[in-house]
Amino acid sequence: MMKKIRILHVAQAAGGVDRYIRMLLKYLDKEKFENILVCSQDFLEEDYRGLVDSFERIEMTRAIGGNDLKAIKEVRNLIKKYNPDIVYAHSSKAGAIARVADIGLKNYCVYNPHGWAFNMRCSAKKKAIYTAIEKIAAPFCEKIICISDAERQSALDKKICKEDKLQVIFNGVDIEAYENGVHGAVKREDLNIPDDAFVVGMVGRMSPQKAPDVFVKMAKQVKEKVLNAHFIIVGNGNQEAEIRKYVEDNGFSNSLHITGWVDNPMSYVELFDVACLLSRWEGFGLAFPEYMMASKPIVASRVDAIPNIIRDGENGLLVGVDDATGASKAVLRIYQDDELKNRLVTQGMEDVHNRFNARRVSEEHGKLFETL
Structure with missing residues (x-):
């Protein structure tokens, strides 16, 4: 019997990262890999029953601050306790904590930013800080996994690390579980x-990144x-009050439905x-393959990694960022043209099966772990 490869995952931000790790673990070969999850208070142990061999929760916050040192110490103690072959850090905060915690310990370190922090819309000063942190931390891991070609390219543009350290593993969705x-x-x-x-919807937090304000203007x-x-917004977020105010002021609040957070x-x-x-x-936009899997025609903004996934006129329609008028025209085009709608849906269905299957995400990770 071959000794299993032991992987210790470190994760701070729940949401998309949580879904990603669960999917990754579901299809990773249980014969070959043993998984330990070290996560923040935002994760639920019952979600990981049957997926991990050990579950450890520690206090980690998104903001940079004094309690990071405590988190680094706790993560380091857990790495020593479990003595894994590979430490796998998910998203930027856990990436910084785990890589510092792992300095000098005997294992391989893999980091997946799940979308670079310096690509967020934020002040130039913040961007510079995030870029500096990534550059400083880059030498302390063997591989950086990018979830799209656009992510890989921006790492090269910002000179985060050498090209051979970067590996693209496209995100995926659990098609079998859905079907x-x-x-x-x-x-x-x-x-x-x-x-x-006629129902138009979006899945995403009501936060500046996901542009719910543009959605309601559209x-x-x-x-x-x-x-x-x-119109349906599936999600919650700190912009909810201003979104509701806008639809009220414009007299269509009976037509907007906000579900709040749903599982x-x-x-x-x-x-x-x-x-x-x-x-x-x-960084990727996991909602897109989810939309495709449900046979829905897509309207998306032309930004960052989205054109890697949505090809305009083939499996969706692309519009400019912050372009509510362009978005409304695209939505109306689909409304009026059944042939276009069916073409987008058929191509999307083909793409999700060929390119965005969760099984492939796990297989590519498995290969990487074995080569390390």
């Missing part, structure tokens, strides 16, 4: 949406042309006629 799962769990009437309504313009249009976003995606994500920056 074998329960469909139609949420009905339009549950949200007071008429059956014959919605207003679509509503002027399509009277029975309804079955796909059940809501099934209600959409058109699926949008108009992000201002995006």
